[in-house]
Amino acid sequence: MKSTGRKPGLGISLLARLELLLTPLFGSIRNPFHHLGALVVYFFWIVLVSGIYLLIFYRTSLAGAFDSVERLTHDQWFAGGVMRSLHRYASDAAVLVMGGHLLREFLRGRFRGVRWYSWFTGVPLLWIVIVFGITGYWMVWDQLAQFVAVGSAHLLDVLPVFSDPMVRSFLTNESVSDRFFTLIAFIHLIGLPIVLVLGIWFHVLRIRLPRINPPRTLMAGSLIGLLILSLLVPAESHPPADLMIVPQSLALDWLYLAVYPLLDHFPERSVWAALAGFSLLLAALPWLWPGRRPAAAQVHLSDCTGCGYCVEDCPYGAIDLVPRTDGRKYESEAKVTADLCVACGICTGSCPSSSPFRRHEPLTTGIDLPALTMQDIKQAIHTDGSGTHPAVLLVGCEHGVPVKRFSGPGLTTMSLPCVGMLPPAAIDYALRVGGFDGVMLGGCAAGDCFHRYGDRWTRDRIRRARPPLLRARVPRDRILMRRLKATEHKRLFSQLKAFRHRLRQMPGTEPGGDS
Amino acid sequence: MIALRVIGQTLVWMLLLAPAILLAQWPLHEPLPPGYGELRLSLVHTTQRLKPCRRLSPVERQALPPNMRKVEQCERARAPARTWIELAGRGLLDATVMPKGLHNDGRVYLHRRWSMPAGRYSLVLGLRDTPGEGGPDHQHRFELELKPGASALLLVGDGTVQLLAGGAAGTGP
Numbered sequence A: 001m002k003s004t005g006r007k008p009g010l011g012i013s014l015l016a017r018l019e020l021l022l023t024p025l026f027g028s029i030r031n032p033f034h035h036l037g038a039l040v041v042y043f044f045w046i047v048l049v050s051g052i053y054l055l056i057f058y059r060t061s062l063a064g065a066f067d068s069v070e071r072l073t074h075d076q077w078f079a080g081g082v083m084r085s086l087h088r089y090a091s092d093a094a095v096l097v098m099g100g101h102l103l104r105e106f107l108r109g110r111f112r113g114v115r116w117y118s119w120f121t122g123v124p125l126l127w128i129v130i131v132f133g134i135t136g137y138w139m140v141w142d143q144l145a146q147f148v149a150v151g152s153a154h155l156l157d158v159l160p161v162f163s164d165p166m167v168r169s170f171l172t173n174e175s176v177s178d179r180f181f182t183l184i185a186f187i188h189l190i191g192l193p194i195v196l197v198l199g200i201w202f203h204v205l206r207i208r209l210p211r212i213n214p215p216r217t218l219m220a221g222s223l224i225g226l227l228i229l230s231l232l233v234p235a236e237s238h239p240p241a242d243l244m245i246v247p248q249s250l251a252l253d254w255l256y257l258a259v260y261p262l263l264d265h266f267p268e269r270s271v272w273a274a275l276a277g278f279s280l281l282l283a284a285l286p287w288l289w290p291g292r293r294p295a296a297a298q299v300h301l302s303d304c305t306g307c308g309y310c311v312e313d314c315p316y317g318a319i320d321l322v323p324r325t326d327g328r329k330y331e332s333e334a335k336v337t338a339d340l341c342v343a344c345g346i347c348t349g350s351c352p353s354s355s356p357f358r359r360h361e362p363l364t365t366g367i368d369l370p371a372l373t374m375q376d377i378k379q380a381i382h383t384d385g386s387g388t389h390p391a392v393l394l395v396g397c398e399h400g401v402p403v404k405r406f407s408g409p410g411l412t413t414m415s416l417p418c419v420g421m422l423p424p425a426a427i428d429y430a431l432r433v434g435g436f437d438g439v440m441l442g443g444c445a446a447g448d449c450f451h452r453y454g455d456r457w458t459r460d461r462i463r464r465a466r467p468p469l470l471r472a473r474v475p476r477d478r479i480l481m482r483r484l485k486a487t488e489h490k491r492l493f494s495q496l497k498a499f500r501h502r503l504r505q506m507p508g509t510e511p512g513g514d515s
Numbered sequence B: 001m002i003a004l005r006v007i008g009q010t011l012v013w014m015l016l017l018a019p020a021i022l023l024a025q026w027p028l029h030e031p032l033p034p035g036y037g038e039l040r041l042s043l044v045h046t047t048q049r050l051k052p053c054r055r056l057s058p059v060e061r062q063a064l065p066p067n068m069r070k071v072e073q074c075e076r077a078r079a080p081a082r083t084w085i086e087l088a089g090r091g092l093l094d095a096t097v098m099p100k101g102l103h104n105d106g107r108v109y110l111h112r113r114w115s116m117p118a119g120r121y122s123l124v125l126g127l128r129d130t131p132g133e134g135g136p137d138h139q140h141r142f143e144l145e146l147k148p149g150a151s152a153l154l155l156v157g158d159g160t161v162q163l164l165a166g167g168a169a170g171t172g173p
């Protein structure tokens, strides 16, 4: 048995290597890298709770703001001080993790095709979050706040927004307007939280069962980490704002405020042009670099009973049940919205009609992919004819270890868009009719299915926890599921060898050579 | 074993979060090089009309509806403002700015800032706010004592010109 063939791309390989560093400690399902979007949401929860505490002591006025924050930081360092640090650092963690989330989705190519929606709605979130941070720093009214306020005024004044330039509000300490300050506080405390919640809701609107909350261990671990860091490096203010001086040295938050130092070197208009250009480029990426778009799933009414399993399993909500149109006795039928379908094939795996045991030719099912029909799947389930035992059917996906790299007598490989496409009946068929001694399922790392949930649904169908159930008669020890990252090809190889070894020992496995 | 795992995970979290906490305050940013100060200009000025207002003759007034019989007829557009600043004998600014408004009938706004080494400077401000080409209609001379880290402010309004030296001590001239 050998392995050759195409390796995963450099970006994917580096990402996988980095992420695998954490798997031994956290496990694959709880690997923090697999939950970046949910972690951003979680950090905002910490920001919200700590923010509510700060608000109890904060004075929303120009005269009172600085002193109230100072008192909070020093007079009750053990509570207010820690809450302030948590508030600041959780916000920074959110930006850092959001950057990781963006980069990860980019490297995995999940901005393309029908996924454009999540990508496109992610771009405004970037700016909502940044403005959130800017207004937060503003509210302390220390020298950093002054730097931010003056910089923002210069930036906004080149836009045709205000008839009276905003810089006039920040000329002298006397000219600073209390009302303007209250407006900023209002934006930070009420406006932006609402916009952010709406933004996140829009962002995950087309995702079914979005993972909004990370696993509990990740919540606990990151909170403890943040708490310790908050105690070690408490967040502090700069000296109070004084518009008649230029702050000498600022501990700038580069994650939120990096745009302001640019104003020392470039005109405001160039900074706006760069920001707008970057955002537009990012937002237009799905169309600038579209990639190949596979055809959407198709429903075959002759085999569809309207059971709704595919609706339940589709990770992108691309299937609906609609009233029956062909006059058969069923109430409803499945209908695919092509613009939402990522062509993962998980619906084929969930359709009770997807059974290779059925005899009609060509074999059809309730729902499958034009590029990979149920007939194609059935045809692929046959041994290589070498008579080598144990014969193993190795099923992989397009995003896990490329199984086509493995070859050898007794080994048949099948690569699906997602392992979730494999109907449980196909496993039964491979073992009973196909002449295989074992079926091994590869696929993406646990908790990190490219198409979301394909690995989990397959596991649950085998465990008879989710319909369609794998029949109880199928010997589970002849099935092995190993969910690994695309680079873990050696691991899959050794697990495959060990599996074949185990199969060889089992009664009922026909004797035969192995290579 | 579980305790080890919890400690390990916490340590890893601290490692993962450390870049966020670091970037939240480091590297330090110095808006001005050491020993530098800043001069700001805030000009908010109403310039003269491009054409003077004309008194309407009684006949012209009579031709108007009774509730709109004004004494003078004025064109809205105002002249651009040309501003010069000379610092220590060298030209720092020579800018011509149009009045705001669709019909150029608003005020002229000009806001600029320059950083420069602290020290004593002679500052000359020139302003032309009447139509046509030519030199300044108003000229003002100041001695600027710019302290390191100070943010001086040259305030030009309608009929008032003021230089505030800035600095931590206060806003006095």
Ligand code: HEM
Pocket (backbone or CB within 6 Å): A036, A037, A038, A040, A041, A098, A101, A102, A105, A110, A111, A115, A118, A119, A120, A122, A123, A125, A126, A129, A200, A203, A204, A207, A209, A210, A211, A212, A452
């Ligand atoms: C406040 C900031 C953000 C939050 C809270 C957030 C949160 C989330 C969540 C919870 C998911 C669903 C994850 C899942 O269930 O698999 C998701 C998916 C996604 N996010 Fe974000 N995100 C944010 C910003 C961004 C940004 C800036 C981008 C890129 C421009 C982005 C791109 C994506 C993409 C492409 C997906 C969909 C992946 C798929 O099709 O399955 N997100 N995000």
